[in-house]
Amino acid sequence: MQKRILTGDRPTGPLHLGHYVGSLKNRVRLQHDYDTYVLVADVQALTDNFEHPEKLEANIMEVALDYLAVGIDPEKSKIVVQSMVPELTELTIYFMNLVTVATLERNPTVKEEIKQRNFVKGVPVGFWSYPISQAADITIFKADLVPVGEDQLPMIEQAREIARRFNRLYRKVLIEPRAMLGEMARLPGTDGGAKMSKSLGNCIYLSDTADAVRKRVMSMFTDPTRIHPTDPGHVEGNPVFTYHDAFNPDKAEVEDLKDRYRKGTVGDVEVKERLYRALENFLAPIRERRVALGSNRARVREIVMEGTRKGRALAQATMEEVRDAMHLSYRFE
Ligand code: TRP
Numbered sequence: 001m002q003k004r005i006l007t008g009d010r011p012t013g014p015l016h017l018g019h020y021v022g023s024l025k026n027r028v029r030l031q032h033d034y035d036t037y038v039l040v041a042d043v044q045a046l047t048d049n050f051e052h053p054e055k056l057e058a059n060i061m062e063v064a065l066d067y068l069a070v071g072i073d074p075e076k077s078k079i080v081v082q083s084m085v086p087e088l089t090e091l092t093i094y095f096m097n098l099v100t101v102a103t104l105e106r107n108p109t110v111k112e113e114i115k116q117r118n119f120v121k122g123v124p125v126g127f128w129s130y131p132i133s134q135a136a137d138i139t140i141f142k143a144d145l146v147p148v149g150e151d152q153l154p155m156i157e158q159a160r161e162i163a164r165r166f167n168r169l170y171r172k173v174l175i176e177p178r179a180m181l182g183e184m185a186r187l188p189g190t191d192g193g194a195k196m197s198k199s200l201g202n203c204i205y206l207s208d209t210a211d212a213v214r215k216r217v218m219s220m221f222t223d224p225t226r227i228h229p230t231d232p233g234h235v236e237g238n239p240v241f242t243y244h245d246a247f248n249p250d251k252a253e254v255e256d257l258k259d260r261y262r263k264g265t266v267g268d269v270e271v272k273e274r275l276y277r278a279l280e281n282f283l284a285p286i287r288e289r290r291v292a293l294g295s296n297r298a299r300v301r302e303i304v305m306e307g308t309r310k311g312r313a314l315a316q317a318t319m320e321e322v323r324d325a326m327h328l329s330y331r332f333e
Helices: 017-030 042-046 053-070 087-096 101-106 108-117 130-140 150-169 210-218 239-247 251-263 268-294 297-325
Strands: 004-009 035-040 077-081 145-147 178-180
Touching (some): 004 017, 004 130, 053 077, 087 297, 108 150, 130 297, 150 178, 210 268, 239 251
Parallel strands (some): 004 145
């Protein structure tokens, strides 16, 4: 039987280059060989945005447009809306018994996010426990492989632990998933920060106009120790070169630029101009497809509904097995 992929994104707005490098690229590549489900995780997005549920519907559309524009093929991949698979909620509740408070408190990604979010009224239980719901996302689809960015590794580990526990305690129903990182596990922000993140305002979006991309690239952080273009510069840890490595297919050009940068014979402006050109070559066709799809939203909705229908059928089948294994298939007639 074909192996299965499940992965997903919170619909908090359009997707950016970090999403592409970390996970989208792998999904597009692997969808031909794996039975692929891509989850638009609106329930998870609510966990830190429950005050603004009115934005979710539009954001789900944005994410679906990004998926299709980068090459997620609806003939191969199923796009599934999380809240339209209520079985996920049920499985999450059963999973809550299999995880301790101490384990949740150790999750490094959630810890980091809590720091960034600065929840004024304290951390909502829903947010703090979202790794449990994410374990349900992954296991209800019986995924073998989860292509994700580096920050998601603790979630996959949590899902593995829960699956193992469930199988040992009740019966072997669930699959222990494996994570798959992109070639470049994490793309730095345009400000040189550790990662591209909407809340940090250091992103280039897949849907950005050429003009917006140009502005972002030309104002990118480079080598802080280099003052004049004739100073020898640092290539390692310089985000402009990290982006060249990720998006410029002309490896000879990249090597030449690196070489001259180290010697101090090329300025930041030229390196950035060439990066802009490489990014535009990559982004222009995505942007075009996105615009074309954007004018046929009825078709996009159809694709999402069809994907969700298939995803839900699979989730329902797993839940039959789960309830059975847990002796919850009562026969009170
Ligand atoms: N936590 C992921 C993110 O922040 C989104 C997500 C939800 C996910 N459920 C998932 C990713 C299941 C992989 C598998 O982007």
